[in-house]
Amino acid sequence: xxxxxxxxxxxxxxxxxxxxxxxxxxxxxxxxxxxxxxxxxxxxxxxxxxxxxxxxxxxxxxxxxxxxxxxxxxxxxxxxxxxxxxxxxxxxxxxxxxxxxxxxxxxxxxxxxxxxxxxxxxxxxxxxxxxxxxxxxxxxxxxxxxxxxxxxxxxxxxxxxxxxxxxxxxxxxxxxxxxxxxxxxxxxxxxxxxxxxxxxxxxxxxxxxxxxxxxxxxxxxxxxxxxxxxxxxxxxxxxxxxxxxxxxxxxxxxxxxxxxxxxxxxxxxxxxxxxxxxxxxxxxxxxxxxxxxxxxxxxxxxxxxxxxxxxxxxxxxxxxxxxxxxxxxxxxxxxxxxxxxxxxxxxxxxxxxxxxxxxxxxxxxxxxxxxxxxxxxxxxxxxxxxxxxxxxxxxxxxxxxxxxxxxxxxxxxxxxxxxxxxxxxxxxxxxxxxxxxxxxxxxxxxxxxxxxxxxxxxxxxxxxxxxxxxxxxxxxxxxxxxxxxxxxxxxxxxxxxxxxxxxxxxxxxxxxxxxxxxxx
Amino acid sequence: xxxxxxxxxxxxxxxxxxxxxxxxxxxxxxxxxxxxxxxxxxxxxxxxxxxxxxxxxxxxxxxxxxxxxxxxxxxxxxxxxxxxxxxxxxxxxxxxxxxxxxxxxxxxxxxxxxxxxxxxxxxxxxxxxxxxxxxxxxxxxxxxxxxxxxxxxxxxxxxxxxxxxxxxxxxxxxxxxxxxxxxxxxxxxxxxxxxxxxxxxxxxxxxxxxxxxxxxxxxxxxxxxxxxxxxxxxxxxxxxxxxxxxxxxxxxxxxxxxxxxxxxxxxxxxxxxxxxxxxxxxxxxxxxxxxxxxxxxxxxxxxxxxxxxxxxx
Numbered sequence: 094x095x096x097x098x099x100x101x102x103x104x105x106x107x108x109x110x111x112x113x114x115x116x117x118x119x120x121x122x123x124x125x126x127x128x129x130x131x132x133x134x135x136x137x138x139x140x141x142x143x144x145x146x147x148x149x150x151x152x153x154x155x156x157x158x159x160x161x162x163x164x165x166x167x168x169x170x171x172x173x174x175x176x177x178x179x180x181x182x183x184x185x186x187x188x189x190x191x192x193x194x195x196x197x198x199x200x201x202x203x204x205x206x207x208x209x210x211x212x213x214x215x216x217x218x219x220x221x222x223x224x225x226x227x228x229x230x231x232x233x234x235x236x237x238x239x240x241x242x243x244x245x246x247x248x249x250x251x252x253x254x255x256x257x258x259x260x261x262x263x264x265x266x267x268x269x270x271x272x273x274x275x276x277x278x279x280x281x282x283x284x285x286x287x288x289x290x291x292x293x294x295x296x297x298x299x300x301x302x303x304x305x306x307x308x309x310x311x312x313x314x315x316x317x318x319x320x321x322x323x324x325x326x327x328x329x330x331x332x333x334x335x336x337x338x339x340x341x342x343x344x345x346x347x348x349x350x351x352x353x354x355x356x357x358x359x360x361x362x363x364x365x366x367x368x369x370x371x372x373x374x375x376x377x378x379x380x381x382x383x384x385x386x387x388x389x390x391x392x393x394x395x396x397x398x399x400x401x402x403x404x405x406x407x408x409x410x411x412x413x414x415x416x417x418x419x420x421x422x423x424x425x426x427x428x429x430x431x432x433x434x435x436x437x438x439x440x441x442x443x444x445x446x447x448x449x450x451x452x453x454x455x456x457x458x459x460x461x462x463x464x465x466x467x468x469x470x471x472x473x474x475x476x477x478x479x480x481x482x483x484x485x486x487x488x489x490x491x492x493x494x495x496x497x498x499x500x501x502x503x504x505x506x507x508x509x510x511x512x513x514x515x516x517x518x519x520x521x522x523x524x525x526x527x528x529x530x531x532x533x534x535x536x537x538x539x540x541x542x543x544x545x546x547x548x549x550x551x552x553x554x555x556x557x558x559x560x561x562x563x564x565x566x567x568x569x570x571x572x573x574x575x576x577x578x579x580x581x582x583x584x585x586x587x588x589x590x591x592x593x594x595x596x597x598x599x600x601x602x603x604x605x606x607x608x609x610x611x612x613x
Numbered sequence: 614x615x616x617x618x619x620x621x622x623x624x625x626x627x628x629x630x631x632x633x634x635x636x637x638x639x640x641x642x643x644x645x646x647x648x649x650x651x652x653x654x655x656x657x658x659x660x661x662x663x664x665x666x667x668x669x670x671x672x673x674x675x676x677x678x679x680x681x682x683x684x685x686x687x688x689x690x691x692x693x694x695x696x697x698x699x700x701x702x703x704x705x706x707x708x709x710x711x712x713x714x715x716x717x718x719x720x721x722x723x724x725x726x727x728x729x730x731x732x733x734x735x736x737x738x739x740x741x742x743x744x745x746x747x748x749x750x751x752x753x754x755x756x757x758x759x760x761x762x763x764x765x766x767x768x769x770x771x772x773x774x775x776x777x778x779x780x781x782x783x784x785x786x787x788x789x790x791x792x793x794x795x796x797x798x799x800x801x802x803x804x805x806x807x808x809x810x811x812x813x814x815x816x817x818x819x820x821x822x823x824x825x826x827x828x829x830x831x832x833x834x835x836x837x838x839x840x841x842x843x844x845x846x847x848x849x850x851x852x853x854x855x856x857x858x859x860x861x862x863x864x865x866x867x868x869x870x871x872x873x874x875x876x877x878x879x880x881x882x883x884x885x886x887x888x889x890x891x892x893x894x895x896x897x898x899x900x901x902x903x904x905x906x907x908x909x910x911x912x913x914x915x916x917x918x919x920x921x922x923x924x925x926x
Contacts (some may be wrong), residue, residue: 138780144695144697144698145697145880145883145884149697149698149699229662229665230662233662294698294700295698296872319780319870321780321870322867322870322876323867323868323870325764325767325868326767326779326780326867326868326869326870329764329767329768329771329772329779330779330780332772332779333771333772333775333778333779335771335778335779335780336780493883496648533660
């Protein structure tokens with residue numbers, strides 16, 4: 094009997110350990126050693142590089158794949174944004190707005206593709222023609238009528254006046270690629286510091302340095318971009334050294350990397366977390382209710398406590414680091430004033446249950462939001478709590494099916510969402526999509542004649558300073574109407590090992606891997 | 614043979630009903646792949662572009678038309694293309710199956726190797742120290758959800774001991790260790806209790822007492838009589854587990870970047886990628902029917918009472 098027990102125990106222990114241990118230690122040593130010799134290799138973990146985000150390939154002429162093309166240093170656009178979201182030359186040297194419909198762009202001399210071919214206006218023309226033939230969104234944005242090429246000079250005529258044409262050309266879909274090379278299983282040839290060699294959708298992208306790079310030496314020899322969907326895996330992979338840097342880390346994991354072994358590169362982006370009011374709702378139509386909601390959101394508390402400081406308090410539709418985000422005055426958290434406004438408007442708690450009533454109806458608002466952005470459920474809970482103090486009964490509905498709910502006129506009062514308000518570095522994008530009578534995302538039916546007039550003026554204004562001025566006035570208008578409340582902006586961070594340099598977060602979120610990337 | 618044929622034929626109405634139901638339920642869940650993509654990218658497209666995208670995928674039609682179109686294509690051997698990646702559904706599914714099957718085999722093997730010996734020891738040493746220890750660990754294993762075990766293993770084996778990488782670039786002996794352990798820990802914790810109960814039940818039976826009285830060695834009784842009698846229970850449990858494991862384990866696959874069908878199915882549900890969901894639903898129906906069939910057949914060999922009972926009737 095003892096023999097039998099001993100045999101069983103031995104078998105069990107062997108089973109439990111042979112897989113767990115085995116030659117794992119040796120393998121781990123090999124792994125570490127192999128990364129130390131020879132070429133400089135950089136491994137980047139990214140939660141967003143996947144087909145769900147329409148980044149199944151790196152072909153900029155396919156859906157949103159241009160994001161991967163530009164982020165991982167394969168493609169470059171004619172112009173790019175600096176941290177103030179102002180335009181800077183990149184593949185192009187300059188532009189001239191000849192008339193309302195005509196733009197003359199001069200390309201830089203000496204820019205080459207990674208295959209060694211020189212970039213000239215003819216190649217750029219072919220690229221853009223291929224783009225508008227394949228990409229519906231680009232076709233609509235750019236409204237290109239004709240393109241003429243002459244040496245390094247490109248002349249684009251648009252079908253309608255497009256003050257923001259150059260901004261739109263900075264969208265990742267505007268990456269200049271050699272279309273003659275075609276699309277090799279999702280891989281394209283660009284002008285960037287890296288050349289894609291292997292792509293497996295939803296898994297990884299392999300890159301090598303572009304030996305023909307036109308804008309200086311590329312310091313890293315090989316790059317692997319890994320799609321890591323699980324946030325904990327991403328965090329542990331960085332802790333363990335399996336990856337050198339990470340994009341898309343959950344806020345909760347940030348403290349793990351606060352030591353000297355890691356470094357952060359953070360910036361304010363224009364991804365806004367905002368509230369949109371439903372003017373079709375009887376309770377929201379009441380000016381006092383909207384004003385009280387705007388006064389009842391504790392933005393500072395939300396950002397500093399619930400987001401642990403990993404965000405920026407919002408005033409207007411754009412971060413104040415942007416030239417069109419400065420000088421907007423929004424209401425700050427003031428529950429006392431909110432209570433007074435509601436009292437004056439006749440919203441009084443008559444039955445002592447803590448919820449105000451008017452004409453026998455309780456002050457109930459249906460708050461709709463969605464869970465896929467980690468900030469939104471927290472914002473909903475925060476608002477429910479602070480608004481309750483003022484006398485609101487906030488019914489939360491945080492659901493993946495929010496789109497269906499807010500597509501109806503009734504059944505919701507406040508919609509909390511996230512949106513990149515200045516994706517192309519131009520403020521009009523947000524207003525035209527959200528605030529005007531014919532805006533696709535004007536879900537609450539907001540309408541203001543003054544705003545419409547300013548929008549018309551904006552659409553025919555080419556001067557950047559004047560556009561910025563108008564944008565500030567337009568923001569002030571929607572804030573004064575309490576049609577929108579901008580709660581916070583995303584602080585985008587990339588975390589890397591401390592020996593990684595040149596990995597810098599940019600406000601537009603387009604540029605990640607550049608020639609400056611290095612491992613010391 | 615007729616019995617087997619009958620069971621296989623039953624698959625046809627099951628597949629029809631289950632794919633129709635899943636299609637209908639996905640429609641009830643609201644939203645579609647076009648809207649989900651727009652939400653993920655955080656940008657706005659015009660209603661016209663939205664409608665055009667839906668029309669291209671046939672999403673503007675009522676769900677029953679979409680379903681019967683899909684069914685028609687399926688009968689002709691075309692499972693369609695993924696709405697999200699644009700790749701062939703059958704090829705996508707085929708590329709992910711080997712990883713899932715491998716993980717199923719390794720985790721079932723490890724589970725058997727852990728749970729049967731420990732379950733038997735626990736039963737033989739009923740209410741003694743070793744029994745308490747095994748039961749204690751079984752409770753712990755049962756109480757911990759898979760994702761937590763995954764993270765603990767990762768923390769211990771990769772971060773603290775540095776024996777294994779957190780992420781592995783390909784299917785290898787190194788990369789399969791942690792996912793296998795995660796699944797085996799949870800299943801072993803459950804099975805060893807079942808094995809213990811069944812063995813205890815058998816040990817109290819008269820034939821064991823009789824064998825002891827006749828001077829038969831206890832180890833012989835245990836191995837050749839008691840263990841054989843418990844096999845029906847163990848195989849039933851294993852059959853259920855094989856079914857669910859072949860369906861993939863989305864959480865474990867996501868955490869360990871194990872490119873199997875479970876993660877594919879969850880991603881497809883999130884994105885409302887109907888062609889992939891339908892392929893997955895069909896796969897699940899087929900494996901459950903087949904695994905149950907194989908289990909039923911195995912009973913007839915393992916337990917003569919079932920075989921003889923059939924003959925009598």
